[in-house]
Amino acid sequence: MKPDSVSIREISKITGVSVATVSRVINNNGRFSKETEARVKKALKEYNYTPNLAARGLRTKRIATVGVVVPDITNEYFARITLHLQERLFARSYSTIICNTDEKADIERRHLDMLLSQQVSGVMYISGTPHAFDRLSHLPAVFIDREPKMEQETGNYSLIESDNYLGGALAARELLQKGCRRLCVFKYRDDISTHNAREAGFRQAAHEAGLRDGDVRVEIVPAVSVEQGYQRTREVWQAGGFDGLFCTADALAVGAAGALRQQGVSIPGQAKLVGYDDTAIARYGAVPLTSVHQSTEEIGRLAADTLLQIIDGKQPEQRHITLPVHLMVRESTGGHTEEA
Amino acid sequence: MKPDSVSIREISKITGVSVATVSRVINNNGRFSKETEARVKKALKEYNYTPNLAARGLRTKRIATVGVVVPDITNEYFARITLHLQERLFARSYSTIICNTDEKADIERRHLDMLLSQQVSGVMYISGTPHAFDRLSHLPAVFIDREPKMEQETGNYSLIESDNYLGGALAARELLQKGCRRLCVFKYRDDISTHNAREAGFRQAAHEAGLRDGDVRVEIVPAVSVEQGYQRTREVWQAGGFDGLFCTADALAVGAAGALRQQGVSIPGQAKLVGYDDTAIARYGAVPLTSVHQSTEEIGRLAADTLLQIIDGKQPEQRHITLPVHLMVRESTGGHTEEA
DNA sequence: CCCTGTTGAGTAAACGATTACTCATCTTGC
């Protein structure tokens, strides 16, 4: 048990070969005899050699670390993506630095500066605000969910998202098919492409079913939280209500369900609900929630692979990947018509 | 817009002072005149200088990064602690590398090797298994929730946990007070101090109320998941059932509620439930769940501060901190006796 | 006027690993 980790130089002394050779053995790079290899490897193990990533990174200018920028890690949907991302990257022996921005531009900026200082080889932007995009200009990047608004075509990035427009449409069709006519949408903010697309898809499907613009009420909420959903539902209910509600995030729908239940409104009898993301709280919540499902595993896997491709200098097959979504139908819209 | 970040040497060239002076200005270390300072700072800003942390870390052998080892980031309780941890550390300009172990010893080991390679200045162990503890032997460490089994008193660590024993006792008292007599406990694994303490506290309180050992059935479950809770509840219900169930994690209780509801068992009428951690799913679940609350914010804050103290070489005030818990009483035990 | 202390700033040696060169030795074909 050596107290601290030994360096390549000490291994060199011990084995009697030069540091260059030790380095070659470690990286399996260049030529060396079988015996040398064996001797060095034995010493490496015996003395519990741990490579100094700072030194390596300094010399090679590339470090097997990527930054993951996420707005809120306690959001189950983001946490799942992050998890799968990390698994995949770790399998490729990359480590990840996860940064929580809380949607604050200044925090994001500081995180980004830190990541640049660390010389990370790429950045993964989960649902990122476009604010600090110029900061990472030339760095390999993959955006998940939200499309960055960019000034110039810097190009070194990819976008992966699921079909939000379709998701919104599916939600609308489900509510319409179950007989709803007075629709309402709770949308998170008005400047996020993801949530805007969900609303647009919803509207379009409502249109196609013959509803007019006035029949769809849209409420913009400033946060994805159960409290917001609860609060808004009470307000809207006072002001006339709805018979079908689509929330662009599950937490809002959970809050809505709570508010409705408390006011004695039956679900799905008097009002039907559809959420988005199909999180655990949707599946096992007060009212099992019909929700639009997107595979966090696939998103994570794809995003990781794409980022690594960009880092390796290969052009990713596609700059923009859109994944399918499907609707999980549950009690909140009255149906056990789950189609797996 | 320079394409890549400039180095200290280039700033030196630009300003006409030596690299040493530039470094001094950057670190506000050593002597330099006001004018020099101004000139250098201007250049730093103008050329968008970003320190190379690899080089700095190599030279100083300390890097402002700590590793956070967590079993499952999608678990809301862990995610919350991680979040608060990160906020606090970030405020002290430390960055964090979050590692998800999935409770697997080998993954944990690899993560730990990586953290050592990164020369992190400390490690935060959220609910960590003790497996790889020898690996970090001399590294500053803080353990949250679970006590590491250690061979020798290496001493360079602290433990922060909440009062699990009391939490278990509170759960028992609530169930007993509401009239339950046939108790059951779903405990996560049998080798985790946290969950063992919760059970022990529960048992002790039951004892004090006059119940005998036979009156408390204990089921050990291999995972904290809704599915496990659901499955076990069906089994136990076949085998005689209970009128009061305590789950050492909320997800289990949510699954139990689902199973009971499906079998037509009324909650809290025929069976009462108590969970642990007071997660969102407990508050807004199918049956609002009575649950033992522990402040993730306080845990995170305290853990971060303690770790930084150890890193700075100060002995933390206390090696072992136990935080209070309290019971949130909700519908699953039939009571709106919430006492804030 | 000299001695001493302070101030501002430069020189150069690390830190640990990688890698372009170089070179001695060994193979092998003719």
Added chain:
DNA sequence: GCAAGATGAGTAATCGTTTACTCAACAGGG
């Protein structure tokens, strides 16, 4: 037997910062 390629391994420069030494210039006390 020898030119030429293959093989194994060493030398030393380099990555960007920090920091222990120096040292010149200057101020002030005696």
